[in-house]
Amino acid sequence: MKIAVLAHNPDLYSNRRLMQAGRIRGHDMRFINVSQCYINITADNPKICYRGGEVLSDFQAVIPRIRPVDTFYGTAVVRQFEMQGVYCLNDSISILRSRDKLRTLQILSRKGINMPITGFADLPLDTTALVRMVGGAPLIVKLLEGAQGVGVVLAETNQAAESVINAFKSLRAHILVQEFIKEAEGKDLRCFLVGHKVVAAMERKAAPGEFRANLHQGGTATLAKTTKEERHMAVQAARAIGLRVAGVDIVRSKNGPKVLEVNSSPGLEGIEETTGKNIANLMIEHIEKHAINH
Ligand SMILES: Nc1ncnc2c1ncn2[C@@H]1O[C@H](COP(=O)(O)OP(=O)(O)O)[C@@H](O)[C@H]1O
Ligand SMILES: [Mg+2]
Numbered sequence: 001m002k003i004a005v006l007a008h009n010p011d012l013y014s015n016r017r018l019m020q021a022g023r024i025r026g027h028d029m030r031f032i033n034v035s036q037c038y039i040n041i042t043a044d045n046p047k048i049c050y051r052g053g054e055v056l057s058d059f060q061a062v063i064p065r066i067r068p069v070d071t072f073y074g075t076a077v078v079r080q081f082e083m084q085g086v087y088c089l090n091d092s093i094s095i096l097r098s099r100d101k102l103r104t105l106q107i108l109s110r111k112g113i114n115m116p117i118t119g120f121a122d123l124p125l126d127t128t129a130l131v132r133m134v135g136g137a138p139l140i141v142k143l144l145e146g147a148q149g150v151g152v153v154l155a156e157t158n159q160a161a162e163s164v165i166n167a168f169k170s171l172r173a174h175i176l177v178q179e180f181i182k183e184a185e186g187k188d189l190r191c192f193l194v195g196h197k198v199v200a201a202m203e204r205k206a207a208p209g210e211f212r213a214n215l216h217q218g219g220t221a222t223l224a225k226t227t228k229e230e231r232h233m234a235v236q237a238a239r240a241i242g243l244r245v246a247g248v249d250i251v252r253s254k255n256g257p258k259v260l261e262v263n264s265s266p267g268l269e270g271i272e273e274t275t276g277k278n279i280a281n282l283m284i285e286h287i288e289k290h291a292i293n294h
Contacts, residue, residue, distance in 0.1 A: 002028045002058055007065035014268040018063055021280035034066060034074045048080050061087045061291040064095060065265045068147045071099050087291035090264050094242035098264040101144050102176050104241060111240045113233060114258045117179040127162045130177055137161050140178040149214035154180060181251045188213040189224055189250040191234035192271050194282045198231045200275040221274040230257045237262050245283060
């Protein structure tokens, strides 16, 4: 099959692994830099062009690995491949849903999937009431479009919470306010899903003095044993968002597991190293099974 990895940096571990896994399985793999694509939208002959004018045609599948900063343009390119009938491992609408934490939680809540108590408001007028609504400090203030732990703040007192919320608001940033799951003790569960199945899971632990478990924030990972309930929850969450490949972040609270977010381009490095699983290969196999008759 002719398969494109649609991403930004060909040297990134995840992208290298996907290219390699596809080649090992005999596919014609092509790395496409998303920002160097341009699109000609016409009724009879729409085209996706690349760099010097090459027309990108005959692809049977696309693996989108869109960075948060490229979300708008990247999902437009993915959408164009979809319009032309190409199988995209994650589709553009699902990627967009996952990029907005509020939108994700609204969808999960509709499906009855547990999450920390979360509040959202646009105006700073009601900050005090908003803080009270989610149960008061300590609480988490989160940028809706943050990633890798950047934009997640812990406010330990109501006063600190109000100051942080008002500061973000004055910058016109969109945020959500969330109950802090203290008993998680800086740990979370990253479930990696391919095709509505948890294929690997790791427990991440924050660095000393830190509450964010992200590996980019110095967190460390170990192989995780997940419960049936946790696996079911991760599958439900990815399905609700519509992702075939997803990284679902779950915190273990005293009232059971709770979903924090659903990632549409989860990194492969940490999870492959920690679990020893060949995730890139599983992603390629999924394409082989589903791209032809989609
Ligand atoms: N409500 C919360 N309670 C406890 N820890 C949290 C909470 N929200 C986030 N965290 C911690 O911060 C990390 C980053 O939060 P997350 O919502 O996954 O955003 P990001 O997109 O930046 O990864 C999580 O992996 C978790 O360790
Ligand atoms: Mg996360």
